[in-house]
Amino acid sequence: MNDRPWYRVRLSADPAGARRQIEIQNIFERVYIAAGGPRDAAMYSTGLSGPNGFCAYFSPGTMDRFEPFLRQIGAEAAAMPTDVMGFLVGHTETMRELLGNVPGGA
Numbered sequence: 742m743n744d745r746p747w748y749r750v751r752l753s754a755d756p757a758g759a760r761r762q763i764e765i766q767n768i769f770e771r772v773y774i775a776a777g778g779p780r781d782a783a784m785y786s787t788g789l790s791g792p793n794g795f796c797a798y799f800s801p802g803t804m805d806r807f808e809p810f811l812r813q814i815g816a817e818a819a820a821m822p823t824d825v826m827g828f829l830v831g832h833t834e835t836m837r838e839l840l841g842n843v844p845g846g847a
Contacts, residue, residue, distance in 0.1 A: 745801035745804075746801060746804075746818040746819065746820075747798055747799065747800060747801055747818070747819050747820065747821050747822065748798070748799040748801075748803060748804060748811050748816040748817065748818060748819060749796045749797065749798045749799070749816060749817060749819040749822070750765060750796065750797045750814050750815060750816050750817075751794060751796050752794050752795055752796065752797060753794040754793070754794040754795065755794075758794050758795070762786065762795075762797055765784075765797055765814050766784060766797070766829050766830065768810065768814075769784050769799075769807070769810065769829075769830055770830050772807055772810055773807075773830055773831070776806060776807075778831075778832065779802065779806055780802075780831075780832050780834065781800065781801075781802025781803075781805065781806070782799070782800060782802045782803040782805075782806050782807060782831065783799070783800040783802075783803070783830060783831025783832070784797060784798070784799055784800075784803075784829040784830040784831060785797070785798040785799075785800075785822060785825050785829060786798070786825070786826055786829055787822055787824045787825060787826055788824055788826035795826075796819075796822070797829075798819070798822045798825070799811065799816060800831070
């Protein structure tokens with residue numbers, strides 16, 4: 742699963758960035774539940790990285806099932822995250838499978 746791109750949205754470190762992350766998470770949670778909670782789709786968050794903010798990441802399988810959502814939020818292809826601080830939406834097994842070797846991942 743890790744040879745496919747992940748997707749991310751960069752968020753600012755200010756209150757507007759935090760609100761945007763909550764908005765994105767709420768929308769994703771709704772479409773994820775409506776789709777039956779697919780095991781190959783998940784959302785993660787990185788920790789704050791100074792004034793650069795943080796990122797919301799989506800597992801590679803998210804593109805297969807939720808491409809319109811990823812386009813709507815302006816997600817970009819990215820490498821697997823290396824600084825996961827929060828598992829936001831998805832199955833715990835998916836988190837362990839995808840992020841077991843990432844510090845803070847599992």
